[in-house]
Amino acid sequence: MFDLVIRRARLPDGSLTDIAISDGKIAALGEVRGEAATEKDLAGQYWLSAGWIDSHVHCYPKSPIYHDEADRIGVATGVTTVVDAGSTGADDIDAFYQITREADTRVHALLNIARTGIVTQNELADMSQIDKVGIRDAIKRLPGFILGIKARMSSSVVGANGIHPLVRAKEIQQENGDLPLMVHIGNNPPDLDEIANLLGSGDIITHCYNGKPNRILTPAGELRASVKRALDRGVRLDVGHGSASFSFEVARVAIAQGILPYTISSDIYCRNRINGPVHSLAHVMSKFFSVGMTLPQIIDCVTLHAAQSLRLRDRGRLEVGLDADLTLFDLKEEPCLFIDSEGQSVAGEKQLIPLAAVVGGEWFITDEGKKHHVVNL
Structure with a gap:
């Protein structure tokens, strides 16, 4: 039976x-x-x-900046798996793990390469925040919970350090079994060309359709050559909508050229859930009908592709x-x-x-x- x-x-x-x-x-x-x-x-x-996977959320309740409750953005909105994208680093990942054991939603994390996670907006302005040993030990302690690592590469985060935190992130990735690496892009420096040139197969560019000057499209509306080369190497595009990282115009122009997202994620936390423009993963997914995607394409982005991107081998497919x-x-x-x-x-x-x-x-x-x-x- x-x-x-x-x-x-x-x-x-x-x-x-x-x-x-x-x-x-x-x-x-x-x-x-x-x-x-x-x-x-x-x-x-x-x-x-198959159950929807939101591969970029912020749901560590104790985070002072970006926080929410896993079930509030998970099963309450039809999402069966959420992946917190860098709210915590090695210092707080164990506390986060313990909290998530009470959730009905499946919760995983991408470990911020800064040991404190996002306690301030400039967590990578001090290179001493990147503790390779602490990261290695955390990954060993929580192998099923930590799915990969996260580096936020925009000027407000890295300060005067430019591309150097990403160079360190790639070293950490290679030293820990080539885990998935998600890279946040925003205002430069560092320039997106510098970022894209360092990325390889399976790496993830999140906030891919942001409308900032440091975006994937040139002023003429063409895909940057560096990003095209990165995609040819197997780099994947993630939406990561968020409060400041999704432009309908950029998405429309890119998708019309066949530059589709590999994954659709929300970058949700309490404020952009309540006040918008995010509200829920379903709300973000619905926006993609208006920029030229079909229902099967949209669903693949939060099931099959999301599971493949983060190596969740037992999820993402009806099998x-x-x-x-x-x-x-x-x-x-x-x-x-x-x-x-x-x-x-x-x-x-x-x-x-x-x-x-x-x-x-x-x-x-x-x-x-x-x-x-x-x-x-």
């Missing part, structure tokens, strides 16, 4: 499937026969995908034997207004509404799901 069977779920490609879950894993797909302790029949009315992490959602087709980080607005016509999250086979109704009475399913 299965623990749970979800029947007639609509997949992003429009097809219908049943999904059976046992012991926290996907046990069967297709037309599932057999009994279950619990059955939920979606009758083709609702969409379902027998993988974690039973799922997101149930609706696609509302009605006029809606979206605002980017530049204050520019775009009239949209589609919006993703997360209704439920399933984490390891456990069912959670989202805030939107409660409004839509999905609790009765």
